[in-house]
Amino acid sequence: MMKTLFTALIVMMSFQLQAVIETYEFETPEQEQLYTEIINELRCPKCQNQTIAESNAGLSEDLRYIVYQKVSQNQTKREILAYMQERYGDFVLYDPPVKPSNYFLWFAPIIVFLIILAAVLTKVGRRRVKGEQSESGEE
């Protein structure tokens, strides 16, 4: 099982070295901006670790075209991402959705920070009290 996984990884190693340059035309600059934003947040489903904006695999090319069409039809970002998620799973979303299985990912750093903060403040507070005591003790 592990072996096939690794072989698959090695096969996928083949680099895409060329920059992707396509010249889609949009009705409004907002549409173009939305298009760029979306293709930079979608992961190419069969590449190593690339957005569909960077990858020039055939599949990415098709996906970019789909995004282009949907943007031109004035669909929202949410709709387009939902469409992609439905077909390719969470894997294509570089922006992990906030849902129970991702709660740890999204909230752990903040909780850890609050814990450290509380620990630091109580420690400093205790130290200060001790410091004052020892100073008064010297008097």
Add this chain to the structure above:
Amino acid sequence: MIPELGNFFLIMAFINAIFLGVLSFVGAQKEHKGLMRFSKRASISSFVLILLSYICLTVSFITNDFSVQYVANHSNTQLPIYYRISAVWGAHEGSLLLWVLILTGWMAAVALFSKSLPKVLVTRVLGVMGFIAVGFIAFTLFTSNPFERVFPFIPIDGADLNPLLQDFGLIVHPPMLYMGYVGFSVVFAFAIAGLLQGDLDHHWARWSRPWTTVAWIFMSLGIALGSWWAYYELGWGGWWFWDPVENASFMPWLAGTALIHSLAATEKRGVFKSWTVLLAILTFSLSLLGTFLVRSGVLTSVHSFASDPVRGRFILVFLGIVVGVSLLIYAIQSSKIRSKANFGLFSRETALLFNNALLAVVTFMVLLGTLHPLIQEAFTGGKSSVGPPYFNLMFSIFMIPILILMPIGQQINWKQEPIKPLLTKYWLWAISSIIVGLAIVIIMGDLQPMAIVGTTLGLWVLAGCAKYVLAQASKSDSFSAGLKKISRSYWGMLVAHLGVAVTVLGVVLTSYFSIEENIKIRLGETVEVEDLSVEFYDFKNTEGPNYISSGGSFKVSSDGELITKLHPEKRKYNASRMVMTEADIDAGLFRDIYIVMGEPLDDGAWAISVHYKPFVRWIWLGTIFMALGGLLAISDKRYRQRRREKKQAKKDQVQSAEVSGE
């Protein structure tokens, strides 16, 4: 013959390192003079043996010895000589040898430059490093030997070095980065040695500090070089992708940055000792974890090495042993460590605590984001991704308090400071930062809230450095006399923090105000891109040493005035048949203009991409400042003073010896 020789040296180094590790600990335990001397010599001989082995591999590359598998896979007769030399670290096996070379290099440096340190401590430090070397040499010898031959069918020519790596940036990037990764092994070894001894006084922090700073300097430059390389070579104008492999180097850097700060507190005030030691262990553990992530192939990344599971398992076991054993030692011995000094809530100690808390959380966040897809897949089997949107958001959340606190932290006194005068000192600077930040964003065009926050914070840090210098200067009679009173290590801190400000401004302004447009253009045509007009005036096919290039020539002008001529290329490499785009960049302090050639379109036009990137150079310029700051810090008087004292002591000894001789 030469590859066998290389292999032989490698085996010798392996045996040498085993003796070094074992005998150092025995020697330190028994305080045996002979063994302690041996430990120093064995460290140096390890380095020499690995260097010889490394030279053998380099010679195999230069002489195109394709009977060596590694050379055959990563070189070619057409490859220019300088790339043949750098191809040694172009892939897994050779780069591992470079890694070991650098590790033993650090070891030899510790052996040579620590004459003023207690012998027992140095011996333990070298012993710890010796064991690390054993692990990595074993890894090279048993799973990734670069000297393996391909008898009897020797290829006529090699498969060529990956074209991506045929570039100056990539020649320098790995050695720099490895200097950093491996450099953290020194402070790690100091921490373990100190723990084993059970006495970690402020000397311990003073000795570890310069080593940590040097490693950190290399790491900073290594990361910046990688980012710069990605920017000009990959051809999509990005400079940081939050790719797992980038994160693998970013995590030890973040932890190392925290370590530098907590070491300062430990040295000056004797506080946070136990935390500093833990941080030293964690920093090196993250370096090892980075190695594991890059070389095991568990993460899918644009630029990790192709690899097999045996290697992954080896590194994982090694990582487990190093982390497990060192945490065990920490758990047993850390109760012996006592921090003494008291400090108030508003003091530099507290500021440094916050710095460390925030940097530790950022490190944790990057680790979590990098490993989360793996963990999730292991538990639920579902594939998921964590990418730039997550990292950018989370990173900003924690960077904001770091940047707000930085100018205050660098000026506040040790121990205790009343808060009210402190606040009155700062409000004027804060308001000016906001006004100037707002002005800059208005000039750049688009009033985005995060751009205003980022710019303001960058300026706030900048103002903090200026304020400090002004305050110091005003304490003395004349400005220059005041400046002279600031110590080297303080200058170091100021310059490094200035670097942070510069990098922050670069990152924010590039991210929010870059223009990127893909256009169709025919030879002879002129196309407008925002305020720029781009003219496609020439097209040529040329031949390079090992590739064929099609290159376009473009005039970029603004308001009828020529700004620059750019010549982007598409190269097709002969041996690998890979096509690469070479962007051409007109670099400037305030903006870059960047053109990439795309594909020829059906109607004879070319697709090209034109980027306008304001302040992008500041990202790397800031890193250079940070590194300079580090250099200033380690050139501080108190490190030199010790040397002078030592020299004096030696002189005295010699004199007294002469006297007694008479």
